[in-house]
Amino acid sequence: MENLISLWQSTGIYNFTGGQAFMMLVGFLLLFLAIKKGFEPLLLLPIGFGAILSNIPVAGIAEEGGLLYYLYFGIKAGIFPLLIFMGVGAMTDFGPMIANPKTLLLGAAAQFGIFASLLGALALNAIPGLEFTLKDAAAIGIIGGADGPTAIYVASKLSPDLLGAIAVAAYSYMALVPLIQPPIMRALTTEDERKIEMKQMRAVSKAEKIVFPLMLLLLSILLLPSATPLIGMFALGNLMNASGVVERLSQTAQNELINIVTIFLGLSVGSKLNAHAFLQIETLGILALGACAFAIGTASGVIMAKIMNRFSDTPINPLIGAAGVSAVPMAARVANKLGLESNPHNFLLMHAMGPNVAGVIGSAVAAGVLLSLVK
């Protein structure tokens, strides 16, 4: 009898708090978005599942001694995002960017979304109840980088309490890029601009692809050491792939290693989706600011492309400016799709890959600035 009572008192039904139930619903919602809607399933499925597991009463899966507690160390120490960045680096082809380097400037312009939403976060402090510190604001702003591992890395350093909401916002909006970007792109361009065909790219030699990651690393070492963990691991992965001499390491970095780390990272991010940290008015602010960040980044990229078009002798289709937010490769695909709508012979995909990967570098640079100046 005692046993039965103690068993009843150990059931989930008996111990549930409203917050836990709500956060579990959030977890199920993320699973729904991942599975049914196809929103970034590689991340949102483990994150959603981690949210459910960590909100189970009594079980303590995210508390000291639980599985998610141990896995979370990989985020706290910055190990997981950096390993993912290495894998992403190994998957990235910088060819289109090297063929047309000035598209890098589009990747620079799109980072305005980061700093604009940082300001936005500070402005929201006017609302009673919201109190974002400069660190919080910086971590929120990085959502505008549209790059998951960078956002998680920065948030884990500057504002671990907001990590869950920031990661969820970053991946959700990345999945929403095909919905968020087109109206902005259409509003800022004329039909004629969208019709612009870009001239075919030159082929990029293997030597250039090998030298590039080293050059990128060197520049980052000289100018912005605080960005070198991110840029360094990215360059390492890229070099492993481009050099062609360590094919088996490159394959492992791109496949098994990144898959294992993705599972662990997703679950650990999910473990930060607890009621205490997530069910705050701050979260609404973060979600709103994240959407703005993406929109502003997109707009900045497009406007920058229009400005460059005025001064450049070779034409640039402004649509590819929107790809500068990163969100590889969705943003480049969106640019390609809109280009085809206006001109069925206009394949922008390769041209948009340049600003797209430049956006990854741009947000890593922005992350470095934030990590070194926001104390």
Next chain:
Amino acid sequence: MENLISLWQSTGIYNFTGGQAFMMLVGFLLLFLAIKKGFEPLLLLPIGFGAILSNIPVAGIAEEGGLLYYLYFGIKAGIFPLLIFMGVGAMTDFGPMIANPKTLLLGAAAQFGIFASLLGALALNAIPGLEFTLKDAAAIGIIGGADGPTAIYVASKLSPDLLGAIAVAAYSYMALVPLIQPPIMRALTTEDERKIEMKQMRAVSKAEKIVFPLMLLLLSILLLPSATPLIGMFALGNLMNASGVVERLSQTAQNELINIVTIFLGLSVGSKLNAHAFLQIETLGILALGACAFAIGTASGVIMAKIMNRFSDTPINPLIGAAGVSAVPMAARVANKLGLESNPHNFLLMHAMGPNVAGVIGSAVAAGVLLSLVK
């Protein structure tokens, strides 16, 4: 000269204790069973090798600073069994069970082996020299679950000293399922019963396979949170596979990740096969109780199937009840083999897979009960 003496005094021959020598023989025996007899080689080979390595005098491979000492952390923290459970979940097809849900009851009945051997362990305390606590008895009972990761997880929480013997017993008896089960199954069924053909299963839709792991998790959250680490990771693996949206994660969980963890887990379990903990009269008790647990579980499953047959309109071949002990997929194969002996047109394999995977759930539930009530 001094060097030679100090070298001689550092040889294994000089330092061997009888216990170490004996445990090394146990290790070699496990290797023999794994390699020559094909007994669960994926686990018994690393376990046997771990047993040898950890009993080497002087080397201290299982002592602080040694490799097996570090690897063992993955068991102590419960990480390895849970990751294996995720991989097993990704490999499991719940289709046959969803098509014929009442076979779940067979998986429930077969867990009687767990509780019967728990009682048996307590009864053995009557023998002078044996002193099993309730925790020990629960950890021993779980051998009857016929599920390796569950047994290791429970033993590591309740009775880490007995972990080595329990894991060895669990995997050895799982390998012996084709020998242990048939006589019991034949004794409890008539030739006519064994001839029963079961009607063909309906096809199960993808949606059902996606919803099932979530439903399983939800039920476990509501009723038995203490089982959610096990059931949660199992459901996660299953959902990754069934949803089809994270194929690369599912493949990694089923292959490289589970392989790596299997090597580490096997070696660390082996490191618990030291003379001090293993060469006790308790170990004989554990081996005896483990055999009983399997036999009783098998019998309970068969009897349950006979009872259900009396009340069901669709016929159930009692042989598939024996598959309820789990030991996936050997137990299902045994049922299939015995069915074919009596009726060459009777393919029970798919029908036996239902209770077989139900047995995995059943023993995870039983594990949850033990973990929450045995303090």
Next chain:
Amino acid sequence: MENLISLWQSTGIYNFTGGQAFMMLVGFLLLFLAIKKGFEPLLLLPIGFGAILSNIPVAGIAEEGGLLYYLYFGIKAGIFPLLIFMGVGAMTDFGPMIANPKTLLLGAAAQFGIFASLLGALALNAIPGLEFTLKDAAAIGIIGGADGPTAIYVASKLSPDLLGAIAVAAYSYMALVPLIQPPIMRALTTEDERKIEMKQMRAVSKAEKIVFPLMLLLLSILLLPSATPLIGMFALGNLMNASGVVERLSQTAQNELINIVTIFLGLSVGSKLNAHAFLQIETLGILALGACAFAIGTASGVIMAKIMNRFSDTPINPLIGAAGVSAVPMAARVANKLGLESNPHNFLLMHAMGPNVAGVIGSAVAAGVLLSLVK
């Protein structure tokens, strides 16, 4: 303005020390050797990259809290070299050695390079400014073992400060084997000796290949427990492969697991290439001694083969003695190449694989002696 100044003061340019800049150049040199010259790229690429990352000012990637700091734990605890040794064991075929066991003596003789350079290191203490302890000398000597994981394992235990230089020397000289060995081999053999054809090997049965790793382990347990971590993990990998019953574990050990660990190990070794430890006169000594070690080992192997030839009834081509240094499989290929030069019908590759893998065992044994006697 303050921000700009603080940003300038956080740039790499502002903070660079000469030592860091120099070590970075060393890192780039290693990358050049790996990528352009094909010198052991699997190790030298990650090591070189690790050297660059760890010498970035301000970033602190190799300092407490940085990625390389965490990864280095895998070396400090001896985990990484042992896992690599397991993978190498799984890739090794002992068939040629079992078919012709006396080639083991060639693998023994070539270890003279280890002890000769150990003495050399102590002799260098005569030079003012150099002060190698016995531990340092032993760690330097192990470079002569021509086996990367063994060298790293021993250096991490005996002389962690010299680890970076030792690992770099070991892998660099292994890559240089095709340049270092031929002149020595030619100088010590006559044209007639190099023409000697060896009789075809017998086929080795699967049972022999399964028993061998266990026998090797047993001998090491009885005689030299201090070598059992290395020999044990090597034997485990070999047994996993030879037994054929755990194919999936063997494949993972040979591929994904060893690849992941190789990336981590290389980066962590690189993190020991810091100015403080590397830019010492000791490093020059280590590089010089390493070259001697390889040369002496090669010579000892060849001379031993000539001695054995005098007493043996079946002819031995002295060239295969050079393969005894290990450096699998380059040294065996060198022997094969020189054999073909003298006699176009003389394929020595398989015959050289015997001493080649014997050299791995030999240096693990020598490592065991050093680890147990040098305190």
Next chain:
Amino acid sequence: MSELMGSGVELMFVGMGIVFLFLTMLVIAINLMSSLVQRFFPEAPATTLVVPVVTSTIDKQTVAAITAALHQYRNKQK
């Protein structure tokens, strides 16, 4: 000791009770879920992969080609 056995017996009853309760509720839940899914998402049932076993009817050369290609592919993967 007797008290310990008492705990054990109680644990057995409670434990088997929970196991049956849990799995019975799962049976009910599956039945409910299946009927809901079949009513509201009447998708075509997932057909199991059928692997044609036709190797015997294919000439040896083709099989050899595939083997060689697989081998090359496999080596390239490493």
Next chain:
Amino acid sequence: MSELMGSGVELMFVGMGIVFLFLTMLVIAINLMSSLVQRFFPEAPATTLVVPVVTSTIDKQTVAAITAALHQYRNKQK
């Protein structure tokens, strides 16, 4: 609060400045590097792998054979 906004605005200008500075220098560096590489290492450009998509023109039996072989191969791998 106003001070905080001030820091934010400053951070925005400095941050965007650095981002543009960094990427502009990267543009210059790439242009320099490309011209150097093309002058001193004028290798043939890396051609991308072309995979022939000819499945439709191949008789069914061959495809079945390949499927079976792949399946066997895959099972052997595990």
Next chain:
Amino acid sequence: MSELMGSGVELMFVGMGIVFLFLTMLVIAINLMSSLVQRFFPEAPATTLVVPVVTSTIDKQTVAAITAALHQYRNKQK
């Protein structure tokens, strides 16, 4: 210093002694083992896998089919 060299010389003799002792015993053990295995488990020697290299004699279409199938297979794997 001289003492250190003495330790080194001793280490050299002991070390090479152990290495030779160990490997010599291994030679003896292997010989013993091989003769025992060959007497008591006289199994057929393990033949090495022979991969037929016949690609050249197979028409191009087949190879293209395999390439395409492998590509699909590979993509599916990821």
